[in-house]
Amino acid sequence: MVHKKIIREKEIPMRIRRHVPKWFYFTAVLIPILFFLLLEAALRIFNYGSEIKQWVNVTEDKYMLNPEVARRYFYSTKNVPYSNQNTFDVIKKESAFRIFILGESSAAGYPYSPNGDFGHYLEKRLEIEFPGKKIEVVNLGLTATNSYTLRDLFPGVLDQKPDLIMIYTGHNEYYGALGVGSLESFGSYPFLVNTALYLNKFRTFQLIRNIIKDVAGLFSDSESSGAEGRTLMSQMARDKLIKYNSGIFNAGLHQYESNMTDILEMAKEAGVNVILGTVTFNLKDQAPFISAPTEGFPEAAEVFSDASFLLSKGKINQADSLFRLAKDLDALRFRAPEKLNSITRALAVRYNYPLADIDKEFNKASPDSIVGNNLMVDHLHPTLAGYLLIGKIFFKKMEEAGYLPQKEANNLKEEAEDSTALANFYFSKLDSAIADYRIILLKNDWPFVNQKARNTLNLLNVKNELDSIGLNVIVNRSSWEAGHRAAAAMYLKKKDYDKYLYELKVLIDQYPFITEYYDTGAENLLQAKEYDRAYDLLEMRYKYSPSAFSAKWLGIIDLSKNRVERAVKYLEESIQLNGNDAQVYFNLSGAYSMKKEYRKSLDAVNQCLRINPEFPGAQKLQQQLSNLRNTDY
Numbered sequence: 001m002v003h004k005k006i007i008r009e010k011e012i013p014m015r016i017r018r019h020v021p022k023w024f025y026f027t028a029v030l031i032p033i034l035f036f037l038l039l040e041a042a043l044r045i046f047n048y049g050s051e052i053k054q055w056v057n058v059t060e061d062k063y064m065l066n067p068e069v070a071r072r073y074f075y076s077t078k079n080v081p082y083s084n085q086n087t088f089d090v091i092k093k094e095s096a097f098r099i100f101i102l103g104e105s106s107a108a109g110y111p112y113s114p115n116g117d118f119g120h121y122l123e124k125r126l127e128i129e130f131p132g133k134k135i136e137v138v139n140l141g142l143t144a145t146n147s148y149t150l151r152d153l154f155p156g157v158l159d160q161k162p163d164l165i166m167i168y169t170g171h172n173e174y175y176g177a178l179g180v181g182s183l184e185s186f187g188s189y190p191f192l193v194n195t196a197l198y199l200n201k202f203r204t205f206q207l208i209r210n211i212i213k214d215v216a217g218l219f220s221d222s223e224s225s226g227a228e229g230r231t232l233m234s235q236m237a238r239d240k241l242i243k244y245n246s247g248i249f250n251a252g253l254h255q256y257e258s259n260m261t262d263i264l265e266m267a268k269e270a271g272v273n274v275i276l277g278t279v280t281f282n283l284k285d286q287a288p289f290i291s292a293p294t295e296g297f298p299e300a301a302e303v304f305s306d307a308s309f310l311l312s313k314g315k316i317n318q319a320d321s322l323f324r325l326a327k328d329l330d331a332l333r334f335r336a337p338e339k340l341n342s343i344t345r346a347l348a349v350r351y352n353y354p355l356a357d358i359d360k361e362f363n364k365a366s367p368d369s370i371v372g373n374n375l376m377v378d379h380l381h382p383t384l385a386g387y388l389l390i391g392k393i394f395f396k397k398m399e400e401a402g403y404l405p406q407k408e409a410n411n412l413k414e415e416a417e418d419s420t421a422l423a424n425f426y427f428s429k430l431d432s433a434i435a436d437y438r439i440i441l442l443k444n445d446w447p448f449v450n451q452k453a454r455n456t457l458n459l460l461n462v463k464n465e466l467d468s469i470g471l472n473v474i475v476n477r478s479s480w481e482a483g484h485r486a487a488a489a490m491y492l493k494k495k496d497y498d499k500y501l502y503e504l505k506v507l508i509d510q511y512p513f514i515t516e517y518y519d520t521g522a523e524n525l526l527q528a529k530e531y532d533r534a535y536d537l538l539e540m541r542y543k544y545s546p547s548a549f550s551a552k553w554l555g556i557i558d559l560s561k562n563r564v565e566r567a568v569k570y571l572e573e574s575i576q577l578n579g580n581d582a583q584v585y586f587n588l589s590g591a592y593s594m595k596k597e598y599r600k601s602l603d604a605v606n607q608c609l610r611i612n613p614e615f616p617g618a619q620k621l622q623q624q625l626s627n628l629r630n631t632d633y
Helices: 002-018 022-045 118-129 146-157 190-199 203-217 234-236 248-272 299-311 316-329 338-349 358-364 383-402 414-423 429-443 463-473 480-493 498-509 514-529 531-544 546-559 564-577 581-595 599-612 618-627
Strands: 056-061 062-065 096-103 134-139 164-168 273-277
Touching: 022 146, 062 383, 062 618, 096 118, 118 383, 118 414, 134 146, 146 190, 146 248, 190 234, 190 248, 248 338, 273 338, 273 383, 273 480, 299 316, 316 338, 358 383, 429 463, 429 498, 480 498, 498 514, 498 531, 514 531, 514 546, 531 546, 546 564, 546 581, 564 581, 581 599, 581 618, 599 618
Parallel strands: 096 134, 096 164, 164 273
Antiparallel strands: 056 062
């Protein structure tokens, strides 16, 4: 009896399970799913978190990279980087040739951004060589980011139908946002980090992430706190020491190769052309930042010293090898290791994409064939001449790869195209002042110097009003755009009209869709009787988007220069855009009269008087034309 009782007790749980209805299991799975769906809906209803779109409208028909998009990658950092704010058409035109540039601060043109990057040169060069094309070069470079950012943005870039994508990246793979040694990191596994980036578009995930961040903040001092005035990369370097061939060193290389492989797979699947670039660095004039013992190798400082000695003896190849080894042994990973460039070269071969070997070409352009301060402002950011060289290297690779549009005849040789591109490469004295200040602040921050209490802004030598404007931009009292407007106003007040016009061209080149620059600038120059300079602005405005104002004054100035046919063309178009301007009819009457088209001339002056019976000189002109009624017109 005892034996049978034990058997029955063992069988009871099985019988219970057999009688549990299937809907019970379905409900058990459905409840947590419904919970998270309802939570997500509630968070969206109450506007918790944000949907950080990749593209935002600057006008109804223009896109640019969202200035807030970097908040996808920076969670502990207050001020996030933004791109050079290049714009492109929402609906791509048939005549468009569209290039996207992906990378970090050295792709964005730091410290000369937003208008000193190599994309700026490429745009000018392409506009000259292909005048019938609408050239769109969109630089998406973001400071302190790396291949995780590129991979996350890449599908959205492909959606915009690029003709070509250029990639110049690799220096920030360790300390850039989400990198293996960064303050902003989810760990060293690319799959998990990329999954987190995908989930970040959900408000529930943002809630969980913020709770974790807040809880963690109770037990640690955020490295970004109190960091005002410091460069972003100096804030981002969490695990500052990363020794050569260590586990975290190799994890950074794996991270780069994994993300770049995903990017190139997507590009191949979409059938989009890509040019990969090797990264370059200051070898002979930048000693290692941190020299730490590395098993099997001498210390970085010792290797750098040996390299410098060999260079002084004229042993170039040996010196180059040791400079590169010293860079790789530097325990502070602010410059990409040689192995990263090797991965880039291998990926170019594997996916059959052309390689722009920037590092090799920079060496060729340097004394002793080793890059130093001749083309670098610091450890890895090129000089303005260096950025122009990168633009030329990429352009040459486009030619070699057959990635250029169909050739158009412009009757210019290569040297002339280059010099014309440089003439249209608008970069003013204010931009130079801003860049100089950025370099001073960079080199007076860690790791160039030890952290110190004194105010680094005291190092900036402010000599004049232009320097003061540049300082305001540096300390974020004004934007780059506001700074250039202030510079333009300063030059206008001083009646330095050449520099006034140049500052306006800098603004127009960066933000061509802001028609105020053209119109207000032309009005100011017309009031100053600077007609030739005004004509320059008016012509730019007319080419971008004809207006009654621009056509009117182009016609009036042409008429004063006895360019009658052009005057008639512009004045007639002005009337089509606004048929209620007496001044236009009066000048058009004069233009017709000069062509001996007296009937048209009389009709035009009559219309002038209908609009304004007191228009100066109109009645006299009407009388003169009426007296010719019986002549041959």
